[in-house]
Amino acid sequence: MTIIAYDGFMPETRTAPARFPVTVDVVALTVRDGELNVLLITRLIDPFRGKLALPGGFVLAGEELLEAAGRELAEETGVEHLPGHLEQLGSYGPKGRDPRGDVLTVAHLLLAPNFPVLSAGSDAEHAAWYPVSQVQNGALQLAFDHERILGDAVERAKSKLEYSPLGAAFCGEEFTVAQLRTVYEAVWGTRLDPRNFHRKATGTPGFLEDTGRTTTGDAGRPAALFRLAGAARPAAGQPTRAVLNPPLMRPRD
Amino acid sequence: MTIIAYDGFMPETRTAPARFPVTVDVVALTVRDGELNVLLITRLIDPFRGKLALPGGFVLAGEELLEAAGRELAEETGVEHLPGHLEQLGSYGPKGRDPRGDVLTVAHLLLAPNFPVLSAGSDAEHAAWYPVSQVQNGALQLAFDHERILGDAVERAKSKLEYSPLGAAFCGEEFTVAQLRTVYEAVWGTRLDPRNFHRKATGTPGFLEDTGRTTTGDAGRPAALFRLAGAARPAAGQPTRAVLNPPLMRPRD
DNA sequence: GGCAATTATCGTCACCTTGACAATAAATCC
DNA sequence: GGATTTATTGTCAAGGTGACGATAATTGCC
Numbered sequence: 134m135t136i137i138a139y140d141g142f143m144p145e146t147r148t149a150p151a152r153f154p155v156t157v158d159v160v161a162l163t164v165r166d167g168e169l170n171v172l173l174i175t176r177l178i179d180p181f182r183g184k185l186a187l188p189g190g191f192v193l194a195g196e197e198l199l200e201a202a203g204r205e206l207a208e209e210t211g212v213e214h215l216p217g218h219l220e221q222l223g224s225y226g227p228k229g230r231d232p233r234g235d236v237l238t239v240a241h242l243l244l245a246p247n248f249p250v251l252s253a254g255s256d257a258e259h260a261a262w263y264p265v266s267q268v269q270n271g272a273l274q275l276a277f278d279h280e281r282i283l284g285d286a287v288e289r290a291k292s293k294l295e296y297s298p299l300g301a302a303f304c305g306e307e308f309t310v311a312q313l314r315t316v317y318e319a320v321w322g323t324r325l326d327p328r329n330f331h332r333k334a335t336g337t338p339g340f341l342e343d344t345g346r347t348t349t350g351d352a353g354r355p356a357a358l359f360r361l362a363g364a365a366r367p368a369a370g371q372p373t374r375a376v377l378n379p380p381l382m383r384p385r386d
Numbered sequence: 387m388t389i390i391a392y393d394g395f396m397p398e399t400r401t402a403p404a405r406f407p408v409t410v411d412v413v414a415l416t417v418r419d420g421e422l423n424v425l426l427i428t429r430l431i432d433p434f435r436g437k438l439a440l441p442g443g444f445v446l447a448g449e450e451l452l453e454a455a456g457r458e459l460a461e462e463t464g465v466e467h468l469p470g471h472l473e474q475l476g477s478y479g480p481k482g483r484d485p486r487g488d489v490l491t492v493a494h495l496l497l498a499p500n501f502p503v504l505s506a507g508s509d510a511e512h513a514a515w516y517p518v519s520q521v522q523n524g525a526l527q528l529a530f531d532h533e534r535i536l537g538d539a540v541e542r543a544k545s546k547l548e549y550s551p552l553g554a555a556f557c558g559e560e561f562t563v564a565q566l567r568t569v570y571e572a573v574w575g576t577r578l579d580p581r582n583f584h585r586k587a588t589g590t591p592g593f594l595e596d597t598g599r600t601t602t603g604d605a606g607r608p609a610a611l612f613r614l615a616g617a618a619r620p621a622a623g624q625p626t627r628a629v630l631n632p633p634l635m636r637p638r639d
Numbered sequence: 640g641g642c643a644a645t646t647a648t649c650g651t652c653a654c655c656t657t658g659a660c661a662a663t664a665a666a667t668c669c
Numbered sequence: 670g671g672a673t674t675t676a677t678t679g680t681c682a683a684g685g686t687g688a689c690g691a692t693a694a695t696t697g698c699c
Contacts, residue, residue: 353646581698
């Protein structure tokens, strides 16, 4: 690790402050066919060439973290306007994560509806959705410490569903209670009673808002379409801090 | 911002990856006289000379984040072995936080019993406990974006008490139910019914463990002394992930 | 069109948790 | 020794939850 010359960031310590390369990684989660999926790219360069990894890249000078995360994801998926909810997950490193040297990475979490990924982004790295279970059972292996980051991300997602209205971030603008329930079932890996879930979801004040419209064309009785209620919807540019009270508890054992 | 020459961290992007100075800050919270307090230092150098700030400093090469946070806190408080629970809070920046240039900071949260701070650490910066309310009502102003970080830390602490056994991190090894209750009251800023709190705290499986011993010397009936139950105690070196289920909900409105 | 199949939604009931508050226990204070 | 203080155990009504029955409103098939 190169020691950088004095540059004004002293003399708070006697040791020269190290500068680190800083990357942002994004754990983009979605639900496809009732299963939790994560967006992964195939690395084209060493280290870990040919391995799967989380999308991400270096933070540029003058960039905010969230901004960088959104930019990298957009670049690598070829998707201009990312749907869903993006938040910071946590930072990892800088020691021993990258064989090339110390790198600090700030991981992010995107909860999004199932959007199509353009087969190759500007980096020509292939991006695609993969079932999270394939990583958890060892069938897929990830580069760097990305399995650990994915594990933390899934844990965060699970608890987000309990305490926040963000389960709806996996759905589109409008959705049925059953669609929302399959999100909960996929993320938590459990089955929920449709009747009790319906009562709880529609009965929680400030969560869902009936659009008055219904589905049509599917088998069975048409379902009412809901959207996130005003209080639970993110304010323009601001992250959602709305809280589900009381929580929609996931069954434990 | 200086651009560093090519050093192997390419060619994933066409843009030179910026290296950033990385600092760790620590929001150390404790409860003193029934009030939530935060550990602050008085800055001796510009910028913000003479202002109050969170303890912290640069991450050194080869250091982990938690490690750096613990080291900085120990240096600035003069306390060798920090009590309590330390975890990562989140990262801020790098843009526009420091008048000297872009700096990324990884904030940490320490929940600790009320430990005495040695009046001056090795940096000769004065460290002391201050009521959080004094910052929130504007009577005290903090340097950098530290008020925002403190706000996020307090919010995190509030929800930690609901969903984890970490309220006990504010107490010593052994504590009474009433001591634990004053922690909850201080952090949440509410009053709780002693009888209902007692029922909930002692009735939650895997939370408290009766030591069999009692307090003595205080006014009133002696109180039973408890410790964190085995399942809720942090494993050696590992962070506590134990969860309080069902949660000990704070009153909202 | 009519009936089966399918999915959505409403209802019921026993059990548990919670909040409010009364009653009792076991020390100290004077 | 009685007043005071704090801890702990109960009690009860109201509301939430899990299990599951019943009904509603479509599509699919003949």
